[in-house]
Amino acid sequence: MAGIEVTALHKRYPDGTVAVDHVDLSIGDGELFVMLGPSGCGKTTTLRAIAGLERQTTGDIRIGDTLVNDLPPAERDIAMVFQFYALYPHLRTRDNLAFPLRAEGLPKAEVRERVAEAARLMRLDQLLDRRPRQLSGGEQQRVALARALVRRPRAFLMDEPLTNLDAELRADMRTEIKHLQGELGTTMVYVTHDQVEAMSLGHRIAILNKGRVEQIGTPLEVYDRPASLFCAAFIGSPPMNLIEVAVADEKLRSQGGLVLTPPPGLPRDRRLVAGVRPEALEVTTPGAEGSVPARVVSAEWLGDEIIYVVDHSGQHDVRVRMPPTVRFAADTPVGLRHTGGTPTVYDVHTEELVA
Amino acid sequence: MAVSVDEAVSTVPARDRPRPTRRLGGRGRSLVEVALLTVLAVLMLFPVLWMIETSIKENRDVYAVPAEFFGFTVTMEHFKDVFVGPDGGRSALSVAFLNSAVVAGVSTLLATVLGVPAAWAYSRFAVKARKDQLFFILSTRFMPPVVVVIPIFLMYRQVGLIDSKLGLILIYTAFNVPFTIWMMKGFVDEVPAEYEDAAMLDGYTRLQAFRRFTLPLLVPGIAATAVFALIFSWNEFVFAIFLTSSDSVRTAPPAIAGLIGGTTTDWGLVAAASVVFALPVLVFAYLVRKHLVAGVTLGAVRR
Numbered sequence: 181m182a183g184i185e186v187t188a189l190h191k192r193y194p195d196g197t198v199a200v201d202h203v204d205l206s207i208g209d210g211e212l213f214v215m216l217g218p219s220g221c222g223k224t225t226t227l228r229a230i231a232g233l234e235r236q237t238t239g240d241i242r243i244g245d246t247l248v249n250d251l252p253p254a255e256r257d258i259a260m261v262f263q264f265y266a267l268y269p270h271l272r273t274r275d276n277l278a279f280p281l282r283a284e285g286l287p288k289a290e291v292r293e294r295v296a297e298a299a300r301l302m303r304l305d306q307l308l309d310r311r312p313r314q315l316s317g318g319e320q321q322r323v324a325l326a327r328a329l330v331r332r333p334r335a336f337l338m339d340e341p342l343t344n345l346d347a348e349l350r351a352d353m354r355t356e357i358k359h360l361q362g363e364l365g366t367t368m369v370y371v372t373h374d375q376v377e378a379m380s381l382g383h384r385i386a387i388l389n390k391g392r393v394e395q396i397g398t399p400l401e402v403y404d405r406p407a408s409l410f411c412a413a414f415i416g417s418p419p420m421n422l423i424e425v426a427v428a429d430e431k432l433r434s435q436g437g438l439v440l441t442p443p444p445g446l447p448r449d450r451r452l453v454a455g456v457r458p459e460a461l462e463v464t465t466p467g468a469e470g471s472v473p474a475r476v477v478s479a480e481w482l483g484d485e486i487i488y489v490v491d492h493s494g495q496h497d498v499r500v501r502m503p504p505t506v507r508f509a510a511d512t513p514v515g516l517r518h519t520g521g522t523p524t525v526y527d528v529h530t531e532e533l534v535a
Numbered sequence: 536m537a538v539s540v541d542e543a544v545s546t547v548p549a550r551d552r553p554r555p556t557r558r559l560g561g562r563g564r565s566l567v568e569v570a571l572l573t574v575l576a577v578l579m580l581f582p583v584l585w586m587i588e589t590s591i592k593e594n595r596d597v598y599a600v601p602a603e604f605f606g607f608t609v610t611m612e613h614f615k616d617v618f619v620g621p622d623g624g625r626s627a628l629s630v631a632f633l634n635s636a637v638v639a640g641v642s643t644l645l646a647t648v649l650g651v652p653a654a655w656a657y658s659r660f661a662v663k664a665r666k667d668q669l670f671f672i673l674s675t676r677f678m679p680p681v682v683v684v685i686p687i688f689l690m691y692r693q694v695g696l697i698d699s700k701l702g703l704i705l706i707y708t709a710f711n712v713p714f715t716i717w718m719m720k721g722f723v724d725e726v727p728a729e730y731e732d733a734a735m736l737d738g739y740t741r742l743q744a745f746r747r748f749t750l751p752l753l754v755p756g757i758a759a760t761a762v763f764a765l766i767f768s769w770n771e772f773v774f775a776i777f778l779t780s781s782d783s784v785r786t787a788p789p790a791i792a793g794l795i796g797g798t799t800t801d802w803g804l805v806a807a808a809s810v811v812f813a814l815p816v817l818v819f820a821y822l823v824r825k826h827l828v829a830g831v832t833l834g835a836v837r838r
């Protein structure tokens with residue numbers, strides 16, 4: 181087991197695409213580290229560089245104490261699970277699992293023992309004599325995970341391993357992976373574009389955008405204080421409301437009259453945007469105390485909550501999360517009130533958090 | 536290549552049928568279709584049938600006027616003549632067939648051995664100016680062979696490759712390598728690179744990964760490609776007739792052509808030799824027909 185240090189990793193493909201732009205990551209020993217970002221932001225490229233499948237243009241990668249820049253994948257002692265499972269189609273489950281061990285030249289008895297152990301961990305005992313074609317998507321995924329486990333590598337790399345599964349199975353496998361990682365204590369780098377997956381799995385999350393790291397933090401930090409407008413818009417479902425505000429009389433005021441408590445140390449001379457989570461707002465009857473006039477555009481009833489989309493003068497599509505007991509019909513005039521604490525505030529031009 | 540014939544064929548867009556037949560509909564349509572197809576089939580197959588008939592007719596039936604379609608005596612003499620010479624030893628034609636087999640076989644083998652790894656490299660690696668290189672490779676096939684036959688002849692005379700099997704093997708290999716690269720690149724593209732990635736992480740080198748995981752999945756593609764290359768080399772006429780002269784080197788196509796002309800032509804022998812010549816190609820094409828269809832419709836079929 182080992183931590184992974186990525187320093188100033190830069191990858192430019194021959195066609196000129198810069199897939200990874202000077203990325204620094206410091207992944208602790210035994211950590212479950214999630215890289216989150218939209219498609220094309222360079223997650224796979226970063227992972228493949230760590231695995232040694234792609235040579236970085238510049239930058240260093242250390243696994244444990246070893247600088248692995250020049251080591252071939254085989255000598256890095258890591259296992260990777262691909263989005264497309266990459267089980268060898270002509271081999272039975274048993275042999276798919278045994279393959280990496282045979283490559284290492286382990287004695288037969290030990291191979292058998294380790295395969296049995298991995299099969300038990302991933303509950304594959306019934307499937308050992310099937311070929312990949314005879315397995316369902318979820319089963320193939322479990323075999324792929326078992327194949328990664330069986331070698332007891334220094335780190336696991338997972339490239340969107342659950343994307344091809346249906347929603348229910350995905351939730352199950354998520355739990356399973358998290359449990360397994362905790363049990364084994366092996367460092368894991370987990371790549372996903374799904375923020376729910378990232379939030380529920382990660383000890384820490386790195387949010388990537390266009391090859392750059394936008395923010396690294398625990399799920400809570402990332403949710404509470406998105407470091408940039410990109411993160412603010414990316415994390416949360418529905419995402420944060422980004423409301424243009426101005427500082428006046430020690431308060432943040434939006435065009436529509438919404439008043440927010442400013443965080444300390446705000447610069448005065450810049451155009452600012454406040455990030456307000458949907459649960460920090462409230463839809464009230466028109467004219468309720470502290471509310472501003474607004475109008476319901478639509479309501480999404482999700483069972484345990486309602487997401488109201490409201491307009492208030494000059495500000496469209498503000499999303500508000502409400503308990504399902506509070507009902508307002510579409511198109512009715514209502515009040516909009518801020519109930520949460522201090523919002524995060526961003527500079528419109530730099531798109532970064534200012535306070 | 537998990538492509539079955541049915542899948543591959545179904546991807547061919549159904550062409551609009553001619554209007555008049557559509558208006559007839561039902562039985563009428565099928566009658567017209569059958570009639571048209573029969574006419575077409577007779578036109579296309581007549582030369583082949585005639586060749587087969589001639590090969591088993593006695594010489595006097597071959598020249599009979601009017602031609603005998605059915606009432607002739609069947610003989611296998613011509614086939615015997617293809618293989619056995621007048622002196623009882625091996626005939627010149629049988630040597631030519633053997634030469635053809637050697638030249639076609641070896642050149643196909645060489646083209647496959649050179650072309651498959653090249654195709655893999657073009658598919659997997661970031662080769663500089665890959666598209667230009669591939670286009671250049673293909674461009675060698677744009678020219679009809681006859682255009683380069685004179686320069687090749689002169690070059691071969693300089694280096695002493697004239698009238699040698701090696702010379703033919705080299706030129707056929709040169710023509711088959713580009714073809715093999717292009718065909719095989721399509722097949723390699725179909726095999727996910729992740730198999731090799733996974734194998735490399737499992738402790739294999741890149742070449743081992745290619746040999747143990749990708750190559751087995753390419754076998755159907757290699758078979759299809761090799762058959763095409765084989766058929767090209769087997770059928771090739773222009774280079775063969777220009778670059779070879781002696782009976783011991785000459786391949787079957789010029790040898791058969793050489794039977795025609797002179798004072799008399801033994802048409803029975805020509806026909807029998809042609810049947811023998813056509814047979815291997817037909818057999819091979821039949822054996823790999825599934826992969827041929829898959830290979831030809833490649834690109835229309837997604838993984």
Ligand SMILES: Nc1ncnc2c1ncn2[C@@H]1O[C@H](COP(=O)(O)OP(=O)(O)O)[C@@H](O)[C@H]1O
Nearest residue numbers: 193195197199218219220221222223224225226
């Ligand atoms: N082999 C390649 N050659 C050129 N560009 C590539 C290659 N692989 C990926 N890219 C580009 O690099 C960027 C990042 O890709 P990738 O790492 O696959 O993103 P992600 O996994 O986050 O979706 C994308 O713009 C993609 O088009």
Ligand SMILES: [Mg+2]
Nearest residue numbers: 220223224225
């Ligand atoms: Mg990816």
